[in-house]
Amino acid sequence: MRYGLLVQGAPYSSQASHSALRFATALIARGHQLECVFFYHDGVYNASRLAAPPQDEPHLVDAWRGLNAGHGTQLQVCIAAALRRGLLDERESARHGKTGHSIEPPFELTGLGQLVDLGNQVDRLVTFAP
Template sequence: MRYALLVQGSPYSNQASHSALRFSHGLIARGHQLATVFFYHDGVYNAARLALPPQDEPHLVDEWRELHVRQSTELLVCIASGLRRGIVDEQEASRHGKTGHSLEAPFELTGLGQLIDAGLTHDRLVTFAP
């Protein structure tokens, strides 16, 4: 089956992202496809380019990237939730006169329409919230 995930928890603050990643690995191991992950609410922090967890802890941002490499999983970040919280790509940063950016490929800023679309076009949409 083609799966989509909706992740709404901030990494390292609560279990939502950890659970979502473990679920991702589980469904891939069973032969399913993780086609899309949509990050909304505090979940947008999962895309923080500068995240530096201690080396003996899982690097959640890198684990999402790895899913993109393995399965071409689309990593979609809600632009309205992201901009409010300082999660911006290079283009948005320069548009708003900021010197740095906090989000980069394979994560991409996108609109909420993509969440609705994911919910209607995948076999399953599973939510991970705090």
């Protein structure tokens, strides 16, 4: 089956990201396809390239990157939710006259329209929220 995930919880603040990652791993182990993880609401913080968790906790941002590297899962971040929370890629950072950026590939800033498309493409869209 083709799956998409919608993640709306901030990493380490709630269980949502941890559960979504476990679900993602289980899906792939069962031979399903995970097309895309879409980050919305506080879920956009999962995309922060500057996350530096202590070593005895799972590195959630790296785990998302691993899904992309190992399985080709797209990692899409709602641009409106991200920008107002200070999560900008290089292009948006320059456009807003900021120094530095907090999002980098494989995470990509996209619009909510992509979430609608995803919902229409996949067999199941599963939400993980706090």
